[in-house]
């Protein structure tokens with residue numbers, strides 16, 4: 001069963017055709033990685049899925065429903081969540097307070113405390129819960145934001161370069177987090193340049209190039225594809 005379906009999606013910025021008739025289907029329960037050169041249109045695709053941009057033409061279906069005309073909050077309400085590249089944590093508040101803000105629209109009292117505890121354990125941030133978020137390491141800030149993005153248990157999690165700036169160890173731990181979320185039933189679409197992360201988590205990979213789907217397959221198929229090597233992996237990422 002498909003959870004998300006992009007059908008012939010087009011987006012122009014002035015004369016620039018940034019999303020060019022993109023067809024992409026995410027199966028419910030998969031971890032799907034989106035890779036491609038800088039400027040390929042990956043982030044724009046996320047903004048279209050989230051409703052921050054509206055397509056010139058084409059359709060977006062979520063769990064069978066056409067959500068193309070829906071506002072972002074309505075999409076989030078249906079179970080979409082996103083973590084963008086720049087951490088959007090409240091830097092002056094503690095880790096615990098950040099999680100409380102993310103959770104308080106749906107949980108109160110004891111239930112809220114239990115959910116905060118569950119997330120702190122999941123993120124490995126229990127001993128940092130009283131820390132001011134601005135003082136966390138780069139990796140911990142990214143994890144806190146992942147925690148906020150998954151706090152309301154979305155059906156689909158969009159991650160925009162979740163491991164950017166992380167050490168190999170932190171990258172691996174992030175991959176494990178994504179796998180645990182997936183094991184609990186969450187479908188994940190991640191934009192990533194780090195091929196170790198892609199190899200660790202991806203069930204399928206889509207290569208975007210010049211706003212178009214250029215290739216799709218398993219990580220082994222993508223790495224073996226000479227056309228992909230020529231436009232992307234042959235550069236710094238192999």
Ligand SMILES: Nc1ncnc2c1ncn2[C@@H]1O[C@H](COP(=O)(O)OP(=O)(O)OP(=O)(O)O)[C@@H](O)[C@H]1O
Pocket residue numbers: 013016018036037038039040041042043044045
């Ligand atoms: N709001 C905008 N107005 C005009 N052009 C835009 C806008 N947003 C993105 N673009 C252009 O669209 C193209 C695709 O950008 P996008 O950020 O989606 O690519 P990307 O694949 O995510 O790149 P990166 O890997 O560098 O993040 C780029 O040429 C960019 O300059």
